[in-house]
Amino acid sequence: MRPFVELTDVSHTYSTGGTLAVDGLSLKVSEGEFAAVVGPSGCGKSTLMKLATGLQFPQKGAVIVDGKEVSEPVKMAGMAFQAPTLLPWRTTLENLMLPLEIVQPHRSRLRKHRAEYVAKAEALLESVGLGGAGSKFPWQLSGGMQQRSSLCRALIHEPKLLMLDEPFGALDAFTREELWCVIRDLHARMAGKLTVILVTHDLREATFLADRIFCMSQRPGRIITERVVDFPRPRDLEITYTQAFSDIVHDLRARIAEARSAA
Structure with missing residues (x-):
């Protein structure tokens, strides 16, 4: 499969x-792949994200997305952050609906086809357990509900690339695991x-x-190691309690500890 982000x-x-x-x-990430980037604090993970989406441009080297060198913000990308x-x-x-007001071709179609877009947005909210919440303001939603809304906003314009920067880091452990399953299912529904x-x-x-996983x-x-996670999909949360899962986590933790000590 060809690299989609390189x-x-x-x-x-x-x-x-x-x-x-x-x-x-x-690094190379294939089309349809779900990749993760981990590493010590301040190692440049967020910089990588900005480079891949055209929010920053490198002093050296090349950034290619969907076969084209990045020279402007990548319009096919959706983004979600730790704060919704x-x-x-x-x-x-x-x-x-906000991205639809900005990104073409949706911007040109929005006024004439608003009912179609509203139905699509409501269906997306329904898919993440927020059916009927469209009329509520952010302050009426819990932190987890706000983050679900943020994920929907990142996907409403049908991006080919979704960049997630610590999107669940501010949530409690139970809500975080719920949202793992939400993004797992959203990715699966996009079928590659x-x-x-x-x-x-x-x-x-x-x-x-x-x-x-890139470490x-x-x-x-820079990338010091990458680890293929070959657990079959769909994955259930029960897999997080298995020895094979713990072995991968412990190996990644050891790699990061080595990286920190080498500083």
Whole structure:
């Protein structure tokens, strides 16, 4: 399967002469794959995300998405972060519709086909357990419900690439595991049409969700190892209590500890 996201020997700093955030960073993520990126704090995981979506451009190396070198923000990408960042004056449904007001071709079609888009948004909310919540404002939703809404907003414009930057990090353990299953099911329903890159500190989260896990070094970040997760899909949460699952988590933890000590 062809690489959908490809970074080749990428180096980047946020200021002229500043400390490198990443250096010699290379990775390939196949179309339809669910990849996770883990590593020590400050290793450049979020920088990788910004480079892959065209929010930053490398000083050296190449970033290719869907066969094209990235030279502007990637319109085919959806993004979700640790903070849901829902606009408080908009209802949940109105927040979901926001990307459609910005991204073509939806922007040109929205006024004429609004009923069609509203039905699509409501169906997406229903699929993550938020049926009937479209009229509620963000402050009327729990943290977990807000994050479900944020995931829906990231998917409403049918992106080919979904970038997740610590999306469940602020949630309690039970809600976090619920949302693991939500994103697992959303990815499965896209049937190979959605490529996901998850940036996370949670090694259990990475192991449960990903097909492949990339582990980064201490800053300046680069990939020091990758681990294929070959548990069959669909995965049930019970797998997180198995020895095979724990072995992967412990191996990743050891790799990160080595990276930190090498700094």
